[in-house]
Each structure stands twice: as C-alpha cells, then as structure tokens.
Amino acid sequence: MALFEAQGLCKRFGDQVVLQGIDLAFEEGRLSAIMGPNGAGKTTCFNVLTGLFRPDRGRVTFAGEDITGLPPRTIARKGISRSFQVMNLFIEDTALDNVLVALPRMRRQGLQCWRDRGADSAARDEAAEVLARVGLQGKEQVRAKSLSYGDRRALEIGVALAAQPRILFLDEPTAGLGAEGTARLAELVAELKQRLTLVIIEHDMRFLFRLADTVAVIHWGQVIARGTPDELRRNEWVKRSNLGALA
Numbered sequence: 001m002a003l004f005e006a007q008g009l010c011k012r013f014g015d016q017v018v019l020q021g022i023d024l025a026f027e028e029g030r031l032s033a034i035m036g037p038n039g040a041g042k043t044t045c046f047n048v049l050t051g052l053f054r055p056d057r058g059r060v061t062f063a064g065e066d067i068t069g070l071p072p073r074t075i076a077r078k079g080i081s082r083s084f085q086v087m088n089l090f091i092e093d094t095a096l097d098n099v100l101v102a103l104p105r106m107r108r109q110g111l112q113c114w115r116d117r118g119a120d121s122a123a124r125d126e127a128a129e130v131l132a133r134v135g136l137q138g139k140e141q142v143r144a145k146s147l148s149y150g151d152r153r154a155l156e157i158g159v160a161l162a163a164q165p166r167i168l169f170l171d172e173p174t175a176g177l178g179a180e181g182t183a184r185l186a187e188l189v190a191e192l193k194q195r196l197t198l199v200i201i202e203h204d205m206r207f208l209f210r211l212a213d214t215v216a217v218i219h220w221g222q223v224i225a226r227g228t229p230d231e232l233r234r235n236e237w238v239k240r241s242n243l244g245a246l247a
Contacts, residue, residue: 002026002028003197004080005060006022006049006060007023008059009055011044019048019221020220022045023223024216026167026197028197030197030198030214031198031211032199032214033212034215035205043171046201050072050169051067051074054068063079063166079164079165079166080167081161081167081169082160082168082169082171083156084156089152089155090144095131095140096127098158098159099130100123100124102162103126105126128140130161134158135154136154149181154184154188157173167198169200170199171201172202173185173200174202175203186210193211200212208229214227215227215232
C-alpha cells in the first residue's frame with residue numbers, strides 16, 4: 001500500500017473546474033513528481049493534498065488514515081511537511097530561529113516558544129544540525145532577509161525538515177534559481193531522497209527527470225500520463241508537447 005494516496009479528487013472555484021478525478025499514489029522511500037504546463041492544476045492539487053484546500057469530492061489517505069479535509073496544522077502534526085512556491089519565512093529572524101520554532105519540541109510550547117527559544121540549548125543544537133544538513137552551516141545567525149535567494153530556498157526546506165516529516169512536499173523548489181543554485185539543490189534533494197519520501201512539483205524537467213522515480217503528468221485538471229522518467233520520454237503525448245522537448 002502506498003504511504004500517501006489521493007482518490008477521485010475534484011476541486012472547483014466558482015465556475016472553474018481545476019481538478020477532475022485526480023488519482024495519485026506516493027510510495028514510501030521514493031521521489032514522486034508532478035509535472036504539467038502552467039495552469040494545469042498542479043499547485044491546487046498540492047494545496048488539496050496538504051490541507052490548504054478542502055476537496056469538493058474525493059479522498060486523501062496517509063499511512064492508511066483518512067486525512068481528507070483536515071486543517072493544515074493537523075496534517076503537519078501527522079508527519080507531512082511542505083514548502084511553497086512563494087517562500088514562507090520569518091525574514092527578520094535568523095536562520096537558526098526560523099528552524100527552531102519549527103521543531104516539534106518547540107511547537108508544543110505554542111507562542112511561548114518565541115520567548116524561550118534561546119534557552120533550550122539542545123533545541124538550538126538540533127536546529128543547527130538541520131541547517132548543516134541543508135548546507136547552511138556557519139549562517140545560523142544570519143537573518144533570513146540577508147541570505148541569498150538560493151540560501152533562503154535551502155532554509156525553507158530546512159524549516160520543513162525541522163518538523164521531522166515522513167513525507168515532504170516541495171512546490172517548485174528551483175523557482176528563481178540559477179544554474180549553480182539548481183545544482184546545489186539537486187545535491188540536497190538527492191541526499192534527502194535517501195531518508196525521506198518526497199513529492200515535487202517542478203518546472204525544470206531536466207532537474208526533475210534526473211531525480212524522480214515516478215512522474216505524474218497533470219493537464220486540464222486530470223492525470224493524463226504517469227510512469228518512470230524513461231517511460232514518459234517515450235509517451236507520445238509528452239513527446240509531442242513542449243514538456244517532452246524539455247525532458
């Protein structure tokens with residue numbers, strides 16, 4: 001059984017149908033990817049899977065438990081973390097503090113964690129280890145707003161990792177990165193793949209096809225193709241599309 005499954009997901013906003021009968025399954029210990037043209041419904045699908053939007057119809061399960069329509073905070077506590085296409089950081093705070101407040105031991109304190117975040121040396125060590133894992137060792141005391149764009153992307157992944165998830169969703173992680181930043185991120189994702197179940201939406205097909213175990217193609221709000229990168233390279237629809245040329 002897949003670790004995470006979606007069955008028959010439908011979502012509309014007013015008269016606009018965005019998702020129509022989406023079926024997806026993400027296997028534990030694998031990197032699954034979702035690709036498709038702009039406006040295909042990929043980010044809406046992510047938002048439904050991670051609880052930001054409630055589906056109009058359909059079902060989402062995680063580790064065999066029905067999590068359909070649960071609030072994002074509840075879903076996160078079950079071991080599901082995500083990043084966003086538009087970064088979501090406390091830009092006035094240090095890299096270390098951004099990770100600190102995402103640690104489960106700190107989140108259990110609620111708002112008090114902001115006041116006490118400097119007092120727990122074990123938590124600070126744990127946060128520093130997370131930063132080292134995403135390539136930010138030595139930048140613990142740098143404010144998020146002063147980090148380079150690529151480092152802020154890495155920090156956002158670090159914040160997601162601090163929650164100790166079983167599955168990590170990454171929404172367009174290479175967005176805005178140059179060649180060097182993309183190469184660094186590819187190394188990080190390859191390392192994470194050894195320890196976590198990953199699901200990625202990505203516009204950079206070369207990045208995606210180098211790393212993904214399986215890929216689902218969404219277009220017109222539906223899954224129109226799925227398979228390994230090699231299988232999709234041979235798919236006639238993908239070959240005829242611009243996606244095929246990029247891949």
